[in-house]
Amino acid sequence: MRLPGRLSAAIAVLADVETRKRPVSEALKAWGLNNRFAGAGDRAAIGNLVYDALRRRASHAALMGSDTPRALVLAVAVRDWGEDPAALSESFAGDNHAPEALSAEEMARAVGQLGDDVPGFVLADVPEWLAPSLERGFGDNWIAEGQDMAGRPSLDLRVNSLKSSRERVMKSLARFTPEEAAIAPLGVTMKAGPRDARTPNVTTDEGYLKGWFEVQDQGSQIVAALAGAQPGEQVLDLCAGAGGKTLALAAAMMNKGQIFAYDSDRNRLAPIYDRLKRNGARNVQVRAPQPGALDDLVGKMDRVVIDAPCTGTGTWRRRPDTKWKLTPELLSQRVGEQAAILAEGQRYLKPGGTLVYITCSILPEENDEQIAGFLAGNPGFASVMPEDMWAAAFGTALPAGLATGKGGIALTPRLTGTDGFYFNALRLVE
Template sequence: MRLPGRLSAAIAVLTDMETRKRPVSEALKAWGLNNRFAGAGDRAAIGNLVYDALRRRASHAALMGADTPRALVLAVAVRDWGEDPAALDESFAGDAHAPTPLSADEMARLIGQLPDDTPGFVLADMPEWLVPSLERAFGDNWIAEGQDMAGRPSLDLRVNLLKAGRDRVMKSLARFHPRETAISPIGVTMQAGPRDARTPNVTSDEGYLKGWFEVQDQGSQIVAALAGARPGEQVLDLCAGAGGKTLALAATMLNKGQIFAFDSDRTRLAPIYDRLKRNGVRNVQVRAPQPGALDDLTGKMNRVVIDAPCTGTGTWRRRPDTKWKLTPELLAQRRAEQAAILVEGARYLKPGGVLVYITCSILPEENDDQIAAFRAAHSGFAPVPAQDLWQAAFGAPLPEALETAEGGLALTPRLTGTDGFYVAVLKRD
């Protein structure tokens, strides 16, 4: 397919999302099934157009004066992919699969710029109602944070030290030109390419099949390391999900001690069994959700890790459609769940035990506010200094900008080149 046909396909996918209220991944899959003539390169390009349109939806719409699929895709072609508007319009002529020719208004907008008085939330490509939260989290840098959150993410891998070293993984993936991650000492990264660049299919590599590495954002690797799990400890991973951080904790603990992996959603937990086997993990006991599943652990854990349910605002680079679906009601629901699970997690700690609270959110309501409220209601919990956590995990001083008011750590694309994450560690008396 030529670019005009790919643009038409991206418009169709966005229209399908809007009409059927379905996630972007489902809309792209449906288009691929209905258009089997499209090759892998075509599908990758169309996916990039759609995701780029959603990442910068507010600023694209402001430039075009419309929030329609056509307006967004045309803006991507020019603003993100560097196409010349006149040449783009010329390429539409005589192509049966191209969008209709550009109107005079579209041409004028595509060669123009956003005005100086463009609202900050548009420049940041964020929902307007979140501005107070973002200003509280990032101060004068909130627009820059939003702009970096609207970029394409890298593909990051965590080397499984139970089976391989980083050099071995990088050699196995040399055809994809991997690099070492900037912070995680066990990470490998492949930067996102421009325009129609394809994401490497690393899960078909023999190293993945042998358990040498897992796909995991560097930010997730960092917070797993900051959790500080040690060989021989008794650790409860209370929101284990598919097991990404469980696997990281097991490797940190050198397969020694015991990790209890639990999640309240049986479906979310299901993939963990195959992943544990592939990674060679032997110190994890999976607890399926059922009444009393964790009662025998009360007051016995050295460490409880809570990868809390959250709005996922830190993953907007990867899931930009969720950015525009987030509501105050959903945020309130997540906050209630987080407060409850912090209380639940604390009851499993032994005296002197450590509570690790993690979110993939950039909102203070889900991060520092939760820690402050928990500490106000539960005496006997003191924050472990962020500097100590960082020094123990990475053997280096803590970058000053990462520490939050409540002694937690906040990661973002602008600050650390990762997804957005938050971690706070509390020690029980």
């Protein structure tokens, strides 16, 4: 497929997302099934067009004077992919798969600039109702944070130290030009390419099949390392999900001690069994959700790790469609769930134990404000100094700008080149 046909396909996928209200991934998969002539390169390019359109939806729409699928995709082609609008329109002529030629207004708008009077939420490419929250969380940097959250993410891997080394993994994946991650000592990264660049399919690599590495954003690796799990400890992973952080904890503990992996959703937990086997993680006991599943652990854990259910605002680069679906009601629901699970998690700690709270959110309601509420109701806890947690995990000083007002650590694309994550460690001192 040539670019005009790819643009038409991206417009169709976005229209499908709007009319059928389904996730972008499902719409892209359906398009591929219905258009089997499209090769892997075509599908990757169409996916990039669609995701780029959603990442910067607000500013694209403001520039084009419309938020229709056509307007958004044309804005991506010119604004993000560097196409000349006149030449692009000319390439549409005689192509049966091309969109209609650009109008004079579309060509003018596509190369225009946003005015000084454009609202901050448009510049930040975030929903308008979230602007006050983001400004409260990031101060004067909130627009810059939003803009970096609208970029393309890298592909990050965590080397499984139980089976391999970073050097060995990088050699295995040399064809993809991997680099060492900037912070995570076991991290490997492959930068996102421009335009129609394809993301490497590393899950077919021999190293992945042998359990040498897992796909895991560097931010997720960092917060797992900050959790501080030590060999020989008793650790409860209370929201284990598919087990990404569980595997990182098992490796950090060198298969010594015990991790109890639990999740209230049996379906989310299902993939963990195969992943544990492939990774050679032998100190993990999976607890399926059922009445009394964790009763024997009350008051016995050295560490309780809560990777809390959240809005996922920290993953907007990877799932930009969720940015525009988030509602105040859903945020309120998640905040309530987080408070409940924090109250539940502290029950399992023994005196002196540590409650680790993690979200993949950039919103203060789910992060510092959630911790402030917990500490107000649980005076026996105190936040561990973020500088101490960072030094223990990485042997370096905490980078400037990462510490939050309530003793947490915030990771963002702008600050750390990672997805957005929040970390706070609370010690039971009484």
